[in-house]
Amino acid sequence: AQSVSQHNHHVILSEAASLELGCNYSYGGTVNLFWYVQYPGQHLQLLLKYFSGDPLVKGIKGFEAEFIKSKFSFNLRKPSVQWSDTAEYFCAVCEPDSNYQLIWGAGTKLIIKP
């Protein structure tokens, strides 16, 4: 079965620190990749996505992610985090063999100290 692995369950950073959240997936074929975010008390929402083309994709609020096919990775980055980035971040993969069903990682809870 396909799987998505997020390396860190909890990350604590100070404001202005740089962020990188890891995401690895197991499927070897063509995939669509996503990062979703859930702010405290809010619903899950799409942060950014990769379908094809430039492996460096930019999302909302200054986030970006890089698709590295050889490493089966899609890490999320932000150069300088803010207190408002405190949230839970989920990586998800969607591939044709599963009828485009999203396979989700377990999530990373990010806490930004003011």
Added chain:
Amino acid sequence: EAGVVQSPRYKIIEKKQPVAFWCNPISGHNTLYWYRQNLGQGPELLIRYENEEAVDDSQLPKDRFSAERLKGVDSTLKIQPAELGDSAVYLCASTSDLAGVGELFFGEGSRLTVL
């Protein structure tokens, strides 16, 4: 534009009791999903509807779970009887053909606690 609406937000019941969750998707969204999210895990698909047809219910525990989407709009997810292990957040999401593959719009979820 109104988002996906779910109710109730919170529900506490004793084991063996029934419970139902309701979802109103975004207007015009033909695809509706029910997910279950256990603590510390990502969402797991329970059922997917295309309009009123359940096109993927392979992961729905059919002995106790049921779902319906009458008229292809609102949907209800029912558990009867509930077990301790059913404690989780039940998420509803919707999307349309106009959105990209994998782009889902989620409700705030219904948190179930079974005592």
